[in-house]
Amino acid sequence: MKTIPELSDWALELIRLASTRLPADIRESLAKGRASEVENSPAAATLGTILENIDLAEKLSTPICQDTGTPVFYVQHPWDFPAAQFKAAFTEAVKVATTKNYLRPNAVDSITGKNSGDNTGDHFPAVYFEQWDREDEVRVDLMLKGGGSENTGAQYALPHAGLGAGRDLDGVRKVILDAVVNAQGKGCGPAVLAVCIGGDRSSGYALAKKQILRPLGDKNPDPVLAALEDEITEKANSLGIGPMGFGGMTTVLGTKITSAHRVPASFFVSIIYMCWAARKQAMIIRGGEVSYD
Amino acid sequence: MIKLKTPITEEKIRSLKVGDVVSLSGVFITARDAAHKYMIDEWLDKEPRGEDAELRAILGPLLDGGVIYHCGPVVRQDEKGKWHFVAAGPTTSAREEPYQHRVIGQLGVRAVIGKGGMGEMTLDACVKHGAVYLHAVGGAASLIAQQVVEVEDVYKTEFGLPEAFWRIRVEDFQCVVTMDSHGESLHKKVLQDSRKRYEEIFGA
Incomplete structure (x- = not known):
């Protein structure tokens, strides 16, 4: 597989979508939950606020939650695959996403307590590779896991x-x-x-x-x-x-x-x-x- | 809806009960893990000196009768250097449990806003000193950021931007009283009820 020059731009869009747009199945399930709660109860009001926030975040392209978490990338890839290029592209994309406020600077040195300021550090972001049997297809799943x-x-x-x-x-x-x-x-x-x-x-x-x-x-x-x-x-x-x-x-x-x-x-x-x-x-x-x- | 403006009097706080919906306007100070440890270590465990004394002189009067918001925001700085809140929901308050009672008792904080509730030490401090715990909706970050009308200043950015003290002006910031100054806690009640239900499920 060849290297991909646009890769970090593609990964940046992946981060933007993950941070600002909730998967449809989760949103639907939250809406169903609200309908099942007693009218005007704290539970119904809370779910109402949550749904309103989801729609606003998507509209404004701002983070759904300020804790944009640990970015965790799961990559499934063919046998001949430039893993190092992908890892570098994710790291670059995470840095740019931080400057664009899609991500909060979240990487803190556990020994010194210093925040690196750009979401990169030791084992940060987290990237996991797994080879699959498809020839010319790569799938990247990004999860933002809040603290x-x-x-x-x-x-x-x-x-x-x-x-x-x-x-x-x-x-x-x-x-x-x-x-x-x-x-x-x-x-x-x-x-x-x-x-x-x-x-x-x-x-x-x-x-x-x-x-x-x-x-x-x-x-x-x-x-x-x-x-x-x-x-x-x-x-x-x-x-x-x-x-x-x-x-x-x-x-x-x-x-x-x-x-x-x-x-x-x-x-x-x-x-x-x-x-x-x-x-x-x-x-x-x-x-x-x-x-x- | 009960409207409150900072600074808040003890009398007002004592009139609030669990379940009340309040709308706050005025100045909040954000403080989370690093900021709470700092207030205890540098202001309350010893006589603050130098920069620490200066910061206490600035924030002390705002915290007295004031509001602490457990929040690590996503922020944006414009071309003129002015900061704006982009996403600013509450963080889990339980981590501040070891510190909160002293911050309430010794600095005169009247309201703490966060999510997930706090424990017995904080509840006791609410009763003793006249304070409340207010719950905002966790994760509702883009929506809540709309209520922050101005970022007035920021202190201790060396803690990292999420951990700094942000001095913000808010308007119509809505939350629910979940721990009051009469010793009531919604969190305590839900925990007890859900543990009881758990035991019913497994016939313990």
Whole structure:
């Protein structure tokens, strides 16, 4: 595959779209949530404000949320692929996006506390590459993952004595819903819950986070996980936490679960909490042309 | 809708109850993680000196009877060097829990705006000193930025732009009282109710 001179411009547009335009499925789900809440309740008012903000951000081309988060790029690419060029283009695009206020300067040196000012730094932005079998097609999924929601993510090791959660699906249910109760309004719900059952400490979180890329309305091909997803969403919405923790029925917009083999000694359940401002955008490069999904 | 103007009197604050919708106008100071740690370390744990004393002399009178907004905005600087808020929703307030009660008690702050609510120490300080916690809608950043009519000044930009103290003038900034000076907290109630419901689900 040849290098692409326009790549950083294309990536800049990817960032702009991700920061300022919420995916249609999330917006629809929020609107549905508002319709289900009691008229004039704090939950309905909060969802109304959220929907108004989404429309305004798209119109003004300004960030939906001021916490534009960690930019996370997931790249799927053919076998012959200029990975270094893509990484450099993302870094450049992130810098330009920061000057254009699509992104807030968010990269802080963890040792000195200094903000780099341009959203670049060690492992920042985050870029993950995965080879696929398509010949002349690259897909880049960008996720902007805000800090407030990231802080409410949790990883449990089963068994969990405090919750009476054993090494089975019932234990999995208990810890996922415990994470939702602990999050309250701190993670800016209604949330998308992304979960990995199994794996190790790092693969668990990584696989869970990727689940956020799934469309809300898709169906898990594994019937056991598909049923678990629906059940978790339904039970979470019976907790009464509501949008922003104000009370109400719309606590979770959807649940996405995957699993990974684990060693006999470990049984992790890794939960990523995605805020209602679930900013994600795909860019597809095919035959030298770019399109945004 | 209850209209409030900064500086806010204790009497006004004491009249507010959880669930009240308020509209604020006047001056807010944004302060989040670095700013709260700074106020405690450099102003309250010791006698401030030099630049720290100067900054306290500027911000102290605005915080007394004033409003702190937990916010790290997206900002734009125009050709003349003037700053503007582009996106400015609230950040999670719980991280300021170790500091907030002292900032309320020792600096006279009457209202703290954020999201997600705060804990017992802050609630106690609201009761003791006459303060409230106000909830803005998390993530509603483009919309909320419209209520910021002027950025008057900025201090401590070395903390990074999201972490600096922004002195802003707002008009008709709407939020909901979720923790009041009578010891009521919506967050406490929703947490207790949802934990109870959790236990019902699993038959504990």
